[in-house]
Amino acid sequence: MDPFELLDYEAPGFLDRMTGAEPERNAYVELHNLIAAAEHPREFGPESRERIGRAHGVDLTRAFADERRALYARYLTHCLADGALTAEERDRLAHLARTLALEAKDLDGVHRKAYGATVSDVLTDDCLSVEERLLLFTMQHTLGLDADHVGAVFDEAARTKLLRRIAHALCDGELSADEAAELEALATGIGVAIPGDVRPLMDRATYRWQLRHGDLPAVELPLRMQTGEIGHYGGGATWFDLNYSRLRVSRSSFRKDFHAHRVAHISVPKEALRRLDTGSVYVTNRRLVLAGGRLKPIELKHSALLGAECYQNGVRVMKKGARSLFVQVQGEADLFHLALSRALNP
Secondary structure, three states: OOOOOOOOOOOOOHHHHHHOOOOOHHHHHHHHHHHHHOOOHHHOOHHHHHHHHHHHOOOOOOOOHHHHHHHHHHHHHHHHOOOOOOHHHHHHHHHHHHHOOOOHHHHHHHHHHHHHHHHHHHOOOOOOOHHHHHHHHHHHHHOOOOHHHHHHHHHHHHHHHHHHHHHHHOOOOOOOHHHHHHHHHHHHHHOOOOOOOOHHHHHHHHHHHHHHHOOOOOOOOOOOOOOOOOEEEEEEEEEEEEOHHHHHHHOHHHHHHHHOOOOOOOOOOHHHEEEEEEEEEEEEOOEEEEEEOOOOOEEEEHHHEEEEEEEOOEEEEEEOOOOEEEEEEOOOHHHHHHHHHHHHOO
């Protein structure tokens, strides 16, 4: 009977030869080979197991339990290969289980594993069709699986698939509109929601992609906005008064880099900074706002700014006719730098 092949009988050991006995395993081998060689299930049954057990002096309702379960599991996998369990296959499985003296408690683990494998298969194409849902429902009842268990198995498999796809999409820290649409379609197709704690990561990655590749993103900011004003960035930060001359002197070995504005690898030393305040920094299409807890908020129109440079430990904001500010944001400094730079040069 497909998909089984015949097993070799085990040669008797020294003690077996001395006593004239056969290895106990040969009792299972004989039962296995009877099933494997059968063209139809009616050629074997529980009586075959009892006959072989008596002949070998082995209780095949207790011995070789793992082998008997593995044999049943292999046939179940074979039946599920085409994605369905026909009535004939269900009858054959039941007959095989009786022949192998396998009860419901013996088969629960096998059935759960098979159901889990089927769930993984139906999720392969990122969509759960009506036919696939019916297959899972039929399997649940055919195999006698608990509804809560199968629900948990499906939810776990679907959630794992979705989270893996999200992790892959976010591996570069960015999420394009096309990638976001694909993830939403996947979640809908397999019937699982994107976890709430993952949404902020996706939103941040979407913002990062837009900032670097798309239109300057619009975000809500806790500011009293002017007519036509659009928010582009908001985050926590600490800002300082920057003594640029002292910075140049303390980092004189980078003279050529300063001249070429290649400063991302340069760290601004403490002696070049005078701390002003800590709070929030906002970028709009019209102004830069630094709102702290000690001093009056700093509001700088874009027309008062010359530009921004991203250093290793913060962003230098260059003001016309005045000392620069140095802003250390709580997060990715390059996003603040890029948002401000793009806002200054739309």
